[in-house]
Amino acid sequence: MSQSAQSDTRVIEVNALARVEGEGALYLRVHDGAIADLKFRIYEPPRFFEALLEGRDFRDAPDITARICGICPMAYILSACQAMEAAAGVSVTGPLRDLRRLAYCGEWIQSHVLHVFLLHAPDFLGYDDSIQLSRDHPEVVKKALKLKKLGNQVLEVIGGRAVHPVNFRVGGLHCVPRRSAIEGLTDDLERGLETAIELTRFTAGLAFPGFDDDYLSVSLRHADEYAIHEGRIAGSDGLDIPVSEFETHFDEEHKAHSNALYGVRKGSRGPYLVGPVARYNNNQRQLSPLARELAAEIGLGETVTNPFRSIQVRMVETVYAVEEALRLVRGYRAPEAPAVEAMPRSARGSGCTEAPRGICFHRYDLDPDGRIQAARIVPPTSQNQRQIERDLRGVVERHMSLPDDELRWVCEQAIRNYDPCISCATHFLKLTVERV
Amino acid sequence: MSEVISHLGVCPKGQGDARRPARDAHGGSLLIQCVGNRLRRDDGAALVVADRLRAGGLGSVVREYWGEGAELMQAWEAVDRVLLVDAACSGATPGTLHRFDPLKGPLPRDFFYYSTHRFGVAEAVELAKVLGLLPPRLILCAIEGGCFSAGDGLTEPVALAAARLADEILSDSSCPMGHEAGIVRHLENPSL
DSSP: EEEEEEEEEEEEEEOOSSSBSSSOEEEEEEEETTTEEEEOOOOSSSOOHHHHHTTTTGGGHHHHHHOOOSHHHHHHHHHHHHHHHHHTTOOOOHHHHHHHHHHHHHHHHHHHHIIIIIIIIIHHHHHHSHHHHHHOOOOHHHHHHHHHHHHHHHHHHHHHSSSSSSETTEEEESSOHHHHHHHTHHHHHHHHHHHHHHHHHHGGGGOOOOOOOOOEEOOOOOOSSSSSSEEEEEEESEEEEEEGGGGHEEEEEETOOOSSEEEEEETTTOOOOOOHHHHHHGGGSSSSSSHHHHHHTTTOSOOOOGGGGGGHHHHHHHHHHHHHHHEEEEEOOOOOBBOOOOOOOEEEEEEEEEEEEEEEEEEEOOOOOEEEEEOOOOOOOOHHHHHHHHHHHHHHHHTTOOOHHHHHHHHHHHHHHTTOOOHTTOOOOOOEEOHH | OHHHHHTTOOOOTTTTOOOOOOOEEEEEEEEEEEOOOTTTTGGGGHHHHHHIIIIIIITTTEEESSSSSSHHHHHTTTTTTEEEEEEEOOOSSSTOEEEEEESSSSSOOGTTSSSSSSSHHHHHHHHHHHHTTOSSEEEEEEEEEOOSSSSSSHHHHHHHHHHHHHHHHHHHTTTTTTHHHHHHHHOOTOOO
16 A cells, blocks of 8 residues: 655555455546546456356356356356256246245355455444454354354255355256255244344444435346346336346446456446345335335335445345245245256357346357357446446545545445455456545 | 255265364364465465375365355364464465464464455454454464466475475374374474
């Protein structure tokens, strides 16, 4: 980190942004009190997963793409599965679909709680990290760790393990979990719901930096449920399209300062928002009565325009995910077969699910033998990258009078609003603020 | 092993169930956690140690992790002794072996920058210390890396250090406590 200040020039440099998954940097140059340059850079070398998939059997995609992220492997696994199932012309329904949704609830719980209490909450309370937070709020952190563990437990029961689960395949599962293992989750989920409610109320006492934006919220939307793992793509601008039309309406641009691609809405070429706030803005009426009641209690309206309140939305979604998991466990019916058969054919297939950070889109072109001819993966953080830069401009303009250290703090906090998974977006982050 | 894993017959790739660590002859339990990323060159040093320990017969107590701290902590709940192995990036000569006892002082968090997640090894240990969640005995061994760029394979000095560390851990399998004694002695070895 380096800083300099000369007359009308202020320079703040942070060479590593902590508590963000991966490696990246923010460069901010302020001249005469106005933003002269702002770049949110991602410089982990691209992972080239798309190229790695070319020539592989279509059934390999879920397990390979799961390796893109250790926090949200389900997003990659299920988006890939759905794309391949679409290409094969099969759909996964009934109890198998319920097991997928249950596993995805586990991923939301563990990912959201990890981010809220170990990475983001310290920003709001003036702590450098969760270790300081735990000195003053040990019981809160202990409860958060237990809740995160519950999410992992759900994933383990269905997927065989929490990190990079191994039991999912195109068409369903390799093996149906034992009924006793599913039902064994009930007591822990009931206790977990109480914990999630308590931890959600904890966020009501946080102070949120002032900043609002009129977001173009983009998420999945499902006719019958709060969309997690399935649905059409909806925008707060009225967009309502099948997943297969994603590339007709959204594009990615490359900028020299970042390895990740920037998601843009075609036409306006403007930024758009994916993730918890976008989901909430588009679908909050489909949350459970308890989740909606809690949202109102902690100060969330029907639409969220302050991105710092994303920490609260994550907890509302956590409550919903625990409730939903409990509902699915209580109503569990064992599938008759672990999977439906998906036969290869020459086709294009698209899939999209709601990773904890936002929609994760996959598209594959297959040859008649089911070999992958082309692959495209659009992770949530690259879709959000342009919106993050726009938020940062707004946050800096709003808080320009702050001393450099405090401005840097609020910038980092703003980036963490997105729980950016940089390693996914590049297919790892640093912070530089310069006032000249 | 969790019921579902047992039922599925799924052997998690290179990993067992960390919630049920192997127990030693004295009823205690031991867990060796190897943290890293094989696709970031020397960041995979601990995983090469894991490979060698498994080949040497310690597969039942060796687990691999990608670096998310909470996951490491969850595995400590029912464990008496933990040996954590990770790569380090401190500026020391590549291949240098570092050894830390968290009870003797805070861990140097910058050493472990290349853990994949910023709530990583050092943060997990320090958080567990504050919350009283550390196992009774925990030692962290770290191998200084030289190259953390994308790609597989360790640099030569790091590969040699990984082999040396694994061999030291495995070195005393003939004593009454078997590998366990070797590891304990290794943990107490001030020359490391």
